[in-house]
Amino acid sequence: MALVRRLGRTGIFVVLAAVVLLALLAVWKPYVVIEGIQRGGLYALIALPMALILGIVGIINLAHGEFMMLGAYFAYWLSVYTGMDPLVAMLPALAVFALLGVATYLLTIRRALKAPELNQLLLTFGLAMMASQFANLMWTSRPLKPHLSYVYSSMRLGSLTFGTYAFVYTAGAIALLVGLLLFLKRTRVGKAALAVGQNPRGARLVGIDVNRTYLVIFSLSIALVGAIGALFLTRHSVFPSVGSPFTMKSFCLIAMAGIGNLSGVVWGGFGLGIAEAFVLSFRGYGGWADVVFFAVLVAVIMGRSYRRRTA
Amino acid sequence: MRWRRAVPYAVGAALAATFPLFSGMYTQQVAVTVLIYMTLALSWDMLLRSGQLGFGTAGFFGVGSYAAVLLFLHTGVPALVSILFAGAVAGVIAALVGLAVLRLRGMYFAITTLALAGIFAVVVRNIPSLTGGPEGMMLPSCIFSGDTTKVYWLVLGMAVLTILVSEVFERTRLHFALTSIRNDERVAKSSGIGVYGVLVLVFAITSAIQGVAGGMYAHVFGFISPEGSFHANFLLLPLAMALLGGIHSTWGPIVGALALGVLAEYLKLEIPYGHLLVYGGIIVVVTLFLPQGVYGAARVRLRGSRLGGSR
Numbered sequence: 070m071a072l073v074r075r076l077g078r079t080g081i082f083v084v085l086a087a088v089v090l091l092a093l094l095a096v097w098k099p100y101v102v103i104e105g106i107q108r109g110g111l112y113a114l115i116a117l118p119m120a121l122i123l124g125i126v127g128i129i130n131l132a133h134g135e136f137m138m139l140g141a142y143f144a145y146w147l148s149v150y151t152g153m154d155p156l157v158a159m160l161p162a163l164a165v166f167a168l169l170g171v172a173t174y175l176l177t178i179r180r181a182l183k184a185p186e187l188n189q190l191l192l193t194f195g196l197a198m199m200a201s202q203f204a205n206l207m208w209t210s211r212p213l214k215p216h217l218s219y220v221y222s223s224m225r226l227g228s229l230t231f232g233t234y235a236f237v238y239t240a241g242a243i244a245l246l247v248g249l250l251l252f253l254k255r256t257r258v259g260k261a262a263l264a265v266g267q268n269p270r271g272a273r274l275v276g277i278d279v280n281r282t283y284l285v286i287f288s289l290s291i292a293l294v295g296a297i298g299a300l301f302l303t304r305h306s307v308f309p310s311v312g313s314p315f316t317m318k319s320f321c322l323i324a325m326a327g328i329g330n331l332s333g334v335v336w337g338g339f340g341l342g343i344a345e346a347f348v349l350s351f352r353g354y355g356g357w358a359d360v361v362f363f364a365v366l367v368a369v370i371m372g373r374s375y376r377r378r379t380a
Numbered sequence: 381m382r383w384r385r386a387v388p389y390a391v392g393a394a395l396a397a398t399f400p401l402f403s404g405m406y407t408q409q410v411a412v413t414v415l416i417y418m419t420l421a422l423s424w425d426m427l428l429r430s431g432q433l434g435f436g437t438a439g440f441f442g443v444g445s446y447a448a449v450l451l452f453l454h455t456g457v458p459a460l461v462s463i464l465f466a467g468a469v470a471g472v473i474a475a476l477v478g479l480a481v482l483r484l485r486g487m488y489f490a491i492t493t494l495a496l497a498g499i500f501a502v503v504v505r506n507i508p509s510l511t512g513g514p515e516g517m518m519l520p521s522c523i524f525s526g527d528t529t530k531v532y533w534l535v536l537g538m539a540v541l542t543i544l545v546s547e548v549f550e551r552t553r554l555h556f557a558l559t560s561i562r563n564d565e566r567v568a569k570s571s572g573i574g575v576y577g578v579l580v581l582v583f584a585i586t587s588a589i590q591g592v593a594g595g596m597y598a599h600v601f602g603f604i605s606p607e608g609s610f611h612a613n614f615l616l617l618p619l620a621m622a623l624l625g626g627i628h629s630t631w632g633p634i635v636g637a638l639a640l641g642v643l644a645e646y647l648k649l650e651i652p653y654g655h656l657l658v659y660g661g662i663i664v665v666v667t668l669f670l671p672q673g674v675y676g677a678a679r680v681r682l683r684g685s686r687l688g689g690s691r
Contacts, residue, residue: 129487187433195663206654356506
């Protein structure tokens, strides 16, 4: 009931309309809904750490997808040399990428915090290019993928047969969202980070170490996205340019939800995933699915800018 | 005193014009590539002078490539006409897209333009009947049947025209409009500048230049493909060149393009696969430590010493 009260009347209509639409779609094309929820889970999962950086440090990290790509490579080589399963490799990836995040923050991001936004964009774009070219140099552009039998698990539900493994992304996205929200609302460090995100000067006045908070949040996000890279590898292959579409899709989701709205990112992810799966379901037009996120991005940003103008 | 200041320009122009007379085919080919990248770098910087960071360079370059080749193959007009047509197509598309995306600022504009290149590539890939789909298309023969000397002069002409346009941007009222928009859009608006109109105009002009460069490139190398024509290099290299040379000026990108173009040839021989890593590094280091670029820093140094001397 608290949910209903918070949404207000128009909100209820929107939610009801979405549910009805989804139900219709589930009857018409059930695979679209399943595939969309799996895809959307992955998008949301990758977008959440980026939303965290943008919301609290206030920097748009254009190298976000590239860090995920590096995480996937890390897990791949770990599985080749030690035979470690990519799912287990998430733990060392978490540690290694936390260190990578600390190094990136101290060497580059920290110096650009006060710089104009353009410089921050250029800086992270340069980082993205360095990461993808580094991968290209080290491991060539050949797609790599470990063979894992468990990702082919499937399930029958009435007349439907579908893969179940990809729901791990959906579950992961929801778990990460809940975890991040608990972290931000319940822990001391998280509350401090929220305060810094709202107003860095105010946070400093009440005695929060703003620089350290930035460092913690940035490294945490990079650590998370590195581990997500390992999880990504279980079902997808990795190559140097695999990350950059995810950077853009993540940004699209964040723009859709509004900066600082983490749960909106997850809902947006499902929406985008279902929309893409819908386009993919038409034979011969599947190639156009990559345009969907752009259409959504432009429509949402435009909608927002016009609403702001009339308000 | 006026003529004395013109001496370096005259020497530079004479050197550039007579370059093929004392160089071999390989050096001329390198020079052609450098000049095309120089054109891109300048056009990117011209938009940046208005404070808008565009990542659409590769996109409009690819659009130009495709427009030129398609018109050339389907109607059989002279190659030069098709190159001009490429500029017109890129300019018109930019104007139309610009009407929407130039409502956006900062990171929203940057990422939307970055996504544009991906969208153009997807569109091209999905209309195989017209564009040859993922395989791309070959021209029956390159422009001037591959005579590098003529190609050099043609590309030099394009670069010089771009330099002239850039100087027009620098020396007319447009310069004040752009600088004022960059510094503070609200002030610009209240001093009677039609911000939106100026931005759409500049976006269209710079994109048209990128389209011409793309058309030229396609005719010089005789090949187009979704991966090749929209390659991130056509964004990464010009950006690194302009940044290294110094942004917000005509001469910065020229200096940067010459320096990096020569360096690129050397690096290509040393590290064939990863030489672009260096470009990413240059972007990062320059944004952090030398935001004015080499030319900008030298200009400040020179002006400082001249002022010091006269006192």
